[in-house]
Amino acid sequence: MAADATTTGEQPSYHRLSAAGLRDLAQGEGDGAVIAELLRAERSRRLLLLRALRNGVSGNGVGPDGVDFFAQGWDLLERAQRHAPEACEELLMSPNTGMWVSLAVRRVRGRAYEDAPHWVVLGHLAALAAAAAARAGLDFGITVPTRRGRVHLPTLGCAVLADRKPWGAALVTGRDGRVRVVGAGGEVAVPAGPERRARDWIPVRRMTLGAGGRAKSLVLEELDPYRTFPRPSEPRLLPPAEAAYWESSLTAAWEVLLRDDPGTAEAMRQGLMSVAPTPVRERFRPHSSTAGDAFGGVTASRPDDVAQLAATLVHEFQHTKLGGLMHLEPLIEAPTSPEAPETLFYAPWRDDPRPLGGLLQGIYAFLGVTRFWRSHRHTADPAYAPLAHFEFALWRTQVWATINSVHGHERLTPLGRYVVERLADRCAAWLTEEVPATPLRLAREAATDHHARWRVHHLRPPAKAVEETVRAWQQGAPRPPSALAAEPLLVPDAEAGFSDSTAVLARYHLSEPDGPWRRPGGVDGADTAEVQLMLGERTEARAAFIARLSDKGAPASAWPGLGRSLAAEPAQQAAAGLLLHHPERARAVQDAIAAMTGRRADPVRLAAWLGS
Incomplete structure (x- = not known):
């Protein structure tokens, strides 16, 4: 790579945010100017990682046929940068490049995130170099790794060979502006316009959101193995209808952001570079992710609607901004x-x-x-x-x-x-x-229920306090011992899940009041009693929760559910309060009573006593 202060022995300069940029980022904001500051710092970080990778390779880039993929890639990349530095910038700043170089550095330091051989991981630099040389219009020839017959040329596309072995090699050449890929299983001529699709060439899918001064360019990333976090993955090509859905949804979401969050849209115009689609999820439970090493890249499941997609982009871009800030200075001490x-x-x-x-x-x-x-x-x-x-x-x-x-x-x-x-x-x-009253009430119920579910799964009252409480219960004491109110222990429960069920049901209730979510099994993780609660059928829900908690194998989430079903009854405020704020106490004591006597206490009476 071309020399700068980060790769030579010169006294390095340091990246510092402007006072205005720091203030905006600190309050969750940040316009295009502060994103430009973060991108300059990210560029230096990428160059430093590349230098660290070169220093740590020590021959690990040599393939089984003696080809040093990494060394030849480095040489060609330096040549491309000298000839046409602008052609290398998009490659350098691609989120996928950031992800690859960080994982490769970890690889040479002993931490592997994929099962590919060293020479395939490190040889990805050769694929980057081939793409840079092609973009620069150089005459060149370089051997690059293949993954199941695919030859990835980052930012350009992917050539598909007939040989589908897990790992292999292919020769990429450029002559008079024409690029060819030759490997086991055939030869691929990259179209003169590499954005065009051919039988054995899949171009990177690029799109433009909006028009004129409000336009935003974006890659809908399907191909690059380093588009996903925290480890690479196989290409996931979108069927035409799915690609059209994504393109129309992203275009509409961009218009929503321009209208409703214009500051973020301005920042995204510079800092959001690619979106990698992932399979559809259950409605109201989308999944998305970013990685600090992949500045500007987002993975996201198929959106339910435009507003949800806009909110997802905001969510992930917030991670991107904070990750960039944390690369400059930490927020927490080690x-x-x-x-x-x-x-x-x-x-x-x-x-x-x-x-x-x-x-x-x-x-x-x-x-x-x-x-x-x-x-x-x-x-x-x-x-x-x-x-x-x-x-x-x-x-x-x-x-x-x-x-x-x-x-x-x-x-x-x-x-x-x-x-x-x-x-x-x-x-x-x-x-x-x-x-408005109804959304506000449902939001409060969802927040309370989520916290109560978390507590009942992950907190454990002190064991001696539970034993003392069981004895007091059996002896008919008027109230539980104070020891039960001691600070509980945090014991992460790997079985915890669907803590958002009340929020998901609330979303259905507000958007589809008569929808299929009302039927048993309509929402993953939400049973019939929870649906009854959402529909205001508290008496029926209460009976269902009591039945569950009076039998063995009751789900932990039934304790907060019972608390919600009791909350409107003036005579049950002590029980409801205990179950909504300290359900872990009821669960622990009930389990101890059952273990000692073989019988389970009446859950309402137990909760009322514990809450007294």
Whole structure:
């Protein structure tokens, strides 16, 4: 690569954010100018990773036929950069390149994230070099790795050979502007316009969102093995109808963002580079991801609707911004002892407990989601507005509670404290905004239920306190011992799942009040009693939850469900309060009673006693 201060012995310069850029990022914002600052830093980081990779290769790039894929790739890439540096920039800054070089550096340091041989992983540099040389119009010849007969030329496309062995090699040549790929199983002539599809050539799918000064270019990424996180994957070609759906959805989502979150849209115009589609998921349970090493890349499951896709892009771009900031300066201090277990926290967007770093990422992402729904609820179609109001009310509640759980944490760096304080200021300003009664009520129920489910799965009261409580119950004591109120232990439960069931049911209720979700099994993880609760059938739900909890094998989530079914009964406030705020106590004591006596206590009477 061409020399700069990051790859020579010169005194390096340091990347620093402008004061305005830091202020905007700290409160969850950031325009195109601050994204440009982050991209300059990311560029230097990529060059440093490439240099670290070259220093650590030590012959690991040599294939079984003696070809040093890495060395020849480095030489050709340097030649392409000298001849046409602009042709190398898109390759260097591609999210896929960032993902590859970070995984390759880890590979030479002993951590493998895929089963490909060393020479295939490191030889990806040869494929990058071939693409750069082709873009620069050079005459060249270079051997590159193949994966199941596919020859990936990043940012250009993929040649498909007949030989489908897991790993192999092919020769890529360029002569007079024409590129050919020759390998076991045949020869592929790359079209003169590489964006055109041929029988054995699949081009990168590029699209333009919007038009004129509001336009945004984007890659709909199907091909590159390093498009997915945290490990590579096989190409996933979109059928024509699916590709058309994605293209129309992304175009419509872009228009929504321009209208409802124009600051983020401006930042995305520079910083969002590719979206890699993944298979459809259950409605209202989309999956998306980003990686700090793949700045500008997003993977996302097939969207349910345009607004959901817009919110997903905001969510993932928030991760991208915070990841770029954290590459410049950390937000949390490293643990004082590497052997000490990581402190874990409740995250209201996850089933599992999360470490502090992951929690900050979630706060930052969902603050952006809250901002989007705050605006979109006023512009959405009237039929969609109740759902948008619900999303705003739910996420402002969850973000606010989580910010307060980490505010002032001892491991936050000065920058980390500054970011948390600015995010808190931003979220606090939204807490008093009015939300219609039904979406507000459902958001509060969903937030309470998620927290209660998390507690009942992951928290365990002290064992001695549980034993003492069982004795007090058997002896007819008027109230449980105070020891049961001691700080519970966090014991992550790998079986926890579907903690969002109440939120998902609420979304269905607001958008499809008479839909099939009302039938048994209509929503994964939600049983009939939960549906009855959503429909206001509290008496029926209460009877169902009591029946479950009076028998062995009851799901842990039935305890919070019972609490919700009792919440409207004045005579059951103690039981409802216990089950919604400390359900782990009821679960632990009930299990201990059953283990000791072979019988299970009446769950309502037990909860009322524990709540007294």
